[in-house]
Amino acid sequence: MLSGLFLTLLPLFRLDKRPRSYPAHFPEPLYRTGSGRQDSLQRELGRALFYDPLLSADNSISCASCHSPYNAFAHTDHDLSHGIADRIGKRNAPALFNLGWQPFYMWDGAVDHLDMQALAPITHPDEMGSGIGEVLEKLRSSDLYPFFFKEVYGDTLISSERFLKALARFQLSLISADARYDRVKQGKAVFSEQEQRGYTLFLQHCNSCHREPLFSTYGLAANGLPPDSTLRDYGRYTLSGLPQDSLRFKIPSLRNLAYTYPYMHDGRFTKLWQVLNHYSGIKAGSVLSAGLSGPLPLQADDKADLLAFLFTLNDSTFVFDIRNQYPKNIFARDEGKGR
Ligand code: HEC
Ligand code: HEC
Missing domain, CATH: 1.10.760.10 (Cytochrome c-like domain)
Structure with a gap:
């Protein structure tokens, strides 16, 4: 029954049919992304995960807590990042856009593939203070994600690979090219x-x-x-x-x-x-x-x-693009269900 309910909510994702590609004056990106319905759904899954505080140890901090859409996915209220229990990090959270053109990530280039990047904040004690196993368990026992994963990948398996790829897919769609x-x-x-x-x-x-x-x-x-x-x-x-x-x-x-x-x-x-x-x-x-x-x-x-x-x-078109913001429709239906 829940599955049926979830399927009827799918139109709410407002699948993005508009091209999300880059203009002719941009070079070729280093990452290729797919297209079509499955790809759009994978992006929407990544978007939900990006805004979901379930990814942190005490369910208080999401990726967006430090990477706010209104700040081009940086944050502006602190010089150094703030994580769970108000622990202070050692660096300023960078803006997130045009990530598909970057050969490595972090201020020192420590991470060389976007798929792997999310493991760093999830496990960092001053950021989200959790672990991948812990997060996957929470996703599996939520009302939302098993159906969401099934919709994207064809079955309810919630693996670290699927989880990380969805997060990366959302982030690769953050393209700033309309200044x-x-x-x-x-x-x-x-x-x-x-x-x-x-x-x-x-x-x-x-x-x-x-x-x-x-x-x-x-x-x-x-x-x-x-x-x-x-x-x-x-x-x-x-x-x-x-x-x-x-x-x-x-x-x-x-x-x-x-x-x-x-x-x-x-x-x-x-x-x-x-x-x-x-x-x-x-x-x-x-x-x-x-x-x-x-x-x-x-x-x-x-x-x-x-x-x-x-x-x-x-690029205000990018900064105020609602397609990149908190997915209200997905979470509103899910409130109070012990996600
Ligand atoms: C030799 C390479 C180099 C040149 C030339 C250079 N920059 Fe930078 N710039 C950097 C690096 C590296 C950083 C980051 C340094 C850090 O965070 O410690 C940076 C940071 C910045 C930032 C901060 C951006 C942010 O999001 O934090 C601004 C703004 C900036 N540069 C503007 C300029 C301007 C304007 C010029 C020309 C007048 C210039 N830079 C020339 C390498 C350079
Ligand atoms: C507590 C604040 C905080 C949280 C939560 C957080 N980040 Fe970050 N993020 C940072 C900081 C600080 C850096 C820079 C780290 C460094 O250079 O060592 C960073 C770097 C990044 C980068 C590299 C960007 C670049 O230009 O190199 C990506 C991508 C990223 N974060 C995505 C995420 C994702 C996805 C999540 C959620 C799973 C997340 N972040 C959660 C603070 C945070």
Whole structure:
């Protein structure tokens, strides 16, 4: 009976028939996604899981607690992430979009496949503090998921592979490609004179690392920030132990900066002008990767122009896309049923 009920709710998923592909000025992604009904359902399953606090030890924290849709899936109320029992993490939660173009994840590139990434927050004691076995058990005994999995995969088996692939599928659908910059590239808009000046400065000083159109090479680099005195996070070095990796962090995309503050791996800057002042004030002896060799020669006017250009990378179509938000329809029907 429950199964029948669930099936009648399926139209509520509003299966997404619109193309979710990327525009012609984007390169080929590294990940391929399927298409059709099963693929859309798998995405909806991943979306439900992403917003479900059942994934944490005390059912209090979901992925979206730290990766909010209104912040381009970053979070803005803290510099460092907050997990179960208000435990404080060591890094700023990055924004999640255009993940299918990235060869590795995390600020130090520690995870090299998106399917595996979710295991890190689920098991991290300061994040969700749970375990994959524990989560799968909870999913199996819920009223919702056995039927949901059956709808997607043809039977009620809830395995870690299916679970992880669904989460990854949802996240791969988070594509930000409709900022003003993209419209200019598609010939649907033109830059103002100031934006154009900012774009020229950007290409000169920033593009080697924050490469258009994704606004990152998604490689690792040191941008001259001194290590902070409390966390002493040396980025990739902490993982590899290689001196040349000292202070190398994954280059973040510059899309959606209006929504993703605070900035940098430790959230040390809350304003973009602080970031620009960092680049124009890099101290002698700072650790720098190719693309930077010292303070950038940016005057106040140049910074204003650069900011005007950076604003063209904010993609409100993406940030307010209801298809990516909390799946009310799925959870509303399920409330009070001891999910
Ligand atoms: C307590 C806050 C918190 C929760 C909950 C959380 N994350 Fe994160 N997430 C972070 C932080 C912090 C990082 C950066 C970690 C690092 O660099 O070491 C991160 C990194 C990521 C990345 C890598 C992004 C990139 O650009 O490299 C992905 C993908 C991600 N999280 C997805 C998820 C998913 C899926 C869940 C739920 C299963 C989740 N997160 C739950 C805080 C959180
Ligand atoms: C040598 C490569 C390199 C160059 C050149 C470079 N950056 Fe960065 N940028 C980085 C890295 C690496 C980070 C992350 C550092 C960290 O978190 O510690 C970063 C972080 C940022 C951030 C924070 C984004 C976020 O989401 O936290 C902004 C904004 C930024 N850069 C803007 C610029 C601008 C504007 C320019 C040109 C004036 C520029 N960058 C030039 C490598 C570079």
